Amino acid sequence: MSVTIKDVAKEAGVSFSTVSKALRNSPLVTEKTKRKILNVAKEMGYQPNNLARSLVSKKMWTIGVVWPSVERVTLSALITQINTKLEEYSYTTLLSINKVDSAIEAFNRIHVDAILVFDDLEGTFIRTAPISNIPLLYYGISDHQIYPTVDANRGKAISLAVDHLVHLGHEHITYIGDVSTKDPLQEQKVEAFIKTMNSLGKTVEDHMLIRTSDMDLYSGYSSAKEVLQNESRRPTAVICGSYDITRGLLRAVNELHLKIPSDISIISYDHIPQMAELDVPITAVGVPLETIADHITKQLLLLSEKKEISNVVSLDPELIIRTSTANNR
């Protein structure tokens, strides 16, 4: 089998606990013996066994991420960032694409230090709390009171957007997004849209609230086309519920040879770098991806150290004005 600490000890002519110390770079060992042991270890091709180490030290240096829905651009970008940041603190990130419960179970079995859950909310929202001896952090569901959660304030973001457009003099503003009651995350946005419009003295008529079947490009495209083709009722400004919907809208705008922002202003939810790289740099609202990643990482680090953390962190969105919004003529 593979070479252990004892083999190294025998070869180096010391006790195995000295080897352990030397490998841990403990100050309780002379530089000389330390060097010798390190040499022998390398020569023998010694590889530390993390399982054994963790068994006693209770530390795996590993974070588990529950990621049941492998799609969605925004999420993969987020995870990539978190992964990178955690690496700097010498943590490894491991993902599971299993259902939330069984993923958490798996991570419990291998004793990761903390678990980040991107819940896909499949089915109900009232659910039994998963059993986990390991600290959990949720992203995106502040309804959960049970576990610490990092969340973006979606409502506030949409308010910001409405505000911006109204101040630019827009009267006819349409929201395109997933207006189903299924997903509370999307609901927040819709509610905020209606509320802010009303509070600014604007009535939201049916045709100003467009429901897409989901959040992807295609439904964005077809919904947008419908909205824009009806010239008599064409809005002067559109708020899109996500990056992908915005891409769909842009396609429709292109096909109809409309000019942004002179014919139509566009503002999108999702504050991600890609927003600036579209045909027209799009004004956006939302919490910057990096801010989210930062907070999540920080919380995970605290949890891994078994420190208590505040239960819900709701991140403040920002408005980034690019060239897709202008005064209403």
Next chain:
Amino acid sequence: MSVTIKDVAKEAGVSFSTVSKALRNSPLVTEKTKRKILNVAKEMGYQPNNLARSLVSKKMWTIGVVWPSVERVTLSALITQINTKLEEYSYTTLLSINKVDSAIEAFNRIHVDAILVFDDLEGTFIRTAPISNIPLLYYGISDHQIYPTVDANRGKAISLAVDHLVHLGHEHITYIGDVSTKDPLQEQKVEAFIKTMNSLGKTVEDHMLIRTSDMDLYSGYSSAKEVLQNESRRPTAVICGSYDITRGLLRAVNELHLKIPSDISIISYDHIPQMAELDVPITAVGVPLETIADHITKQLLLLSEKKEISNVVSLDPELIIRTSTANNR
């Protein structure tokens, strides 16, 4: 701390080694005591500690998947399938989105039983073999001679496609795909296209080989539009290099009000279920996703058991005729 086998033993009034046996469903324990122990364990919320278990049994019941490029629909579908299949054999699948080397390192640290590598081939193809005490399985790069590899025979798939179209009487066949020399996987397809065309007495002119910037929908769409708009030179049949490119092509076809298959025949690489669910069910070539998943799973299972496996498995593609291909009028 979390509840251990000893806690359960005390509570159930048996020795802890009996508990161990009961949990492992050993025949050395009476059904009755077994049931009792299982109940107590559940009530106490016992979670087995895989680290401790592996320390003695040398088995983690975990497969690591190296997945450096988190995008690509085909891959996520594949991984989902593999995950499900492995679950049936009571293995847990864990993913890492780190670079190949550091992902393999991480999996070595937590002692998974086998590692599946979806190499992103970033940079060179000549690279040093990663150090790993754990058996590796590669997917998609038969150039690698060092490690066992499961691969789809892409060239043969494209040959099948060309053959099919030629036998339907098509003269002007165009291939749309990623024709860069960067990715040997794509290169295989292009080569096979040219070779098969030639062997059937057709010359491949420049305009019959369309290079997209990558494999996604957008580049597929714009490339396709270019090809189709030039009426004098419009092909009677198109072979698409991937599912996403096909989606792009379909969009272009739609916009130009062409009919499939009367105006144009379409055949696509990638044998996945989605192919049948497009606007027009698309004739496709490739290895069925499930076949790939099956083989990979089988190989991983063997590797986990430390069994030797054949070095390269090249899976045979199939032609599935749907309604997108017809005789050339």
Next chain:
DNA sequence: CTGTTAGCGCTTTCAC
């Protein structure tokens, strides 16, 4: 400074 001694939580002989 170095070695000895206990375990971490579990599986697996081997007695009873």
Next chain:
DNA sequence: GTGAAAGCGCTAACAG
């Protein structure tokens, strides 16, 4: 059938 004992590879007191 069940329990006692040893040990997986390692860390962390504790003595010397």
